[in-house]
Amino acid sequence: MILYNENFWREKVNPTISNLVAKNLTHTQPKVTFELLSKIIHFSGSQFERKEELNLEINALHLAKNTLQNIQSPLGIISDLTGGENRIFYGAPGTGKSHEINKIISGKIYTRTVFHPDLQNSDFFGCLKPRMEESKVNYEFVPGPFMKALSEAYLNYSDPVYLVIEELNRAPASAVFGDLFLLLDRNDDGQGEYDVDFPSPESLKWFNYETGMTCEKILIPSNLYIYASMNSADQGVYPIDTAFRRRWQQEYLPLDYKKGPVGKVSYVDKNNNRRTIKWQFFVEALNNFLTSIEDQSIAEDRLIGQWFVKVKELDGKGIPEKILLYLWDDLLRHEGREKIFDLDKIKTYGDLAKAVENQKHFLSTAFTEHLNKNPDTNAEI
Numbered sequence: 001m002i003l004y005n006e007n008f009w010r011e012k013v014n015p016t017i018s019n020l021v022a023k024n025l026t027h028t029q030p031k032v033t034f035e036l037l038s039k040i041i042h043f044s045g046s047q048f049e050r051k052e053e054l055n056l057e058i059n060a061l062h063l064a065k066n067t068l069q070n071i072q073s074p075l076g077i078i079s080d081l082t083g084g085e086n087r088i089f090y091g092a093p094g095t096g097k098s099h100e101i102n103k104i105i106s107g108k109i110y111t112r113t114v115f116h117p118d119l120q121n122s123d124f125f126g127c128l129k130p131r132m133e134e135s136k137v138n139y140e141f142v143p144g145p146f147m148k149a150l151s152e153a154y155l156n157y158s159d160p161v162y163l164v165i166e167e168l169n170r171a172p173a174s175a176v177f178g179d180l181f182l183l184l185d186r187n188d189d190g191q192g193e194y195d196v197d198f199p200s201p202e203s204l205k206w207f208n209y210e211t212g213m214t215c216e217k218i219l220i221p222s223n224l225y226i227y228a229s230m231n232s233a234d235q236g237v238y239p240i241d242t243a244f245r246r247r248w249q250q251e252y253l254p255l256d257y258k259k260g261p262v263g264k265v266s267y268v269d270k271n272n273n274r275r276t277i278k279w280q281f282f283v284e285a286l287n288n289f290l291t292s293i294e295d296q297s298i299a300e301d302r303l304i305g306q307w308f309v310k311v312k313e314l315d316g317k318g319i320p321e322k323i324l325l326y327l328w329d330d331l332l333r334h335e336g337r338e339k340i341f342d343l344d345k346i347k348t349y350g351d352l353a354k355a356v357e358n359q360k361h362f363l364s365t366a367f368t369e370h371l372n373k374n375p376d377t378n379a380e381i
Helices: 006-016 020-028 030-044 058-071 097-105 121-125 145-155 173-184 201-211 279-291 321-331 349-357 365-372
Strands: 086-090 109-114 126-133 136-143 161-166 224-230 249-252 264-268 274-278
Touching: 086 097, 097 161, 097 224, 109 145, 121 126, 121 145, 121 173, 126 201, 136 145, 136 201, 145 161, 145 201, 145 224, 264 279, 274 279, 274 365, 279 365, 321 349
Parallel strands: 086 224, 086 249, 109 161, 161 224
Antiparallel strands: 126 136, 264 274
16 A cells, blocks of 8 residues: 655656646645556556546656656555566577577567677666757757666566667676666665666656656666677686676576488598588587596587577588687687597698698597498488
């Protein structure tokens, strides 16, 4: 139950009313006015058929409902849907992190963005940008992904709304969030525990105009879900500090060779025999071989996921080049190339590319023997 506090309701509602008569009523008889608004809103939301109709425009009713819900926010009520969370999906490259998120948000309201090294807080939140109006240059607030998702959550307070951040750690995440960092703390219902100020009057004006509300602070509602994907083992990524990461739920996506695209790869062994093997068996054999290399620790999240390649790349004509490039330039850049590649013949990646093009032998003897032991491996005739 919301207790009636006349000064609070008068101060919050009066600025949202443009009609002078109604404005005076909120000063002289505020409780009567608010009771009337409550009855109108109840009438508009009723599922029972009525003989009489009120001549009210439906968008105005929605605006009134949103406004009343918003001004109750000091008492902890913004959305009637609970469960909002911050969740990071992480794992080896190609384990289907984005695919998993897509399954969740399919058919829902969402905003998606990708973090990159040049991203700044103003890009993520929004900022003033110039706009030509006839011969004059005016500046207006242009929302970033965060503000777009937040306004959608306020407007659709009975539905889940998603903000999806791909490659979270390819930008300095804490700096990109800035003051929004504090908003990530949530209570058990999923609503933010803390609020922050709008960084500029223009952003405040834009948000209130966009949502039809009168907000003074930024607060994450319980129907806003923030999902992010990341691979902590990639080169060139930024570390995520403990203070930032502990505000997120963590979901690790393990390697699952039963899933993934269906197709084949082929290779030439040391006897110049071309052999073919199903992709799922090849990638499992490759990862098992990598983790069995002595004196070299390769973490699971640096291995190759089952969705690393597309179906069209598994035509059986060779090993997809992106696999070879990842092994040569990323995973084994500093040590261990000789475990996978025949370095007596292959000195540079250029040599490797030529060997692939000419369908020559380029894998190490140990690795080809490991592949040949797989019962699914077949020699081409």
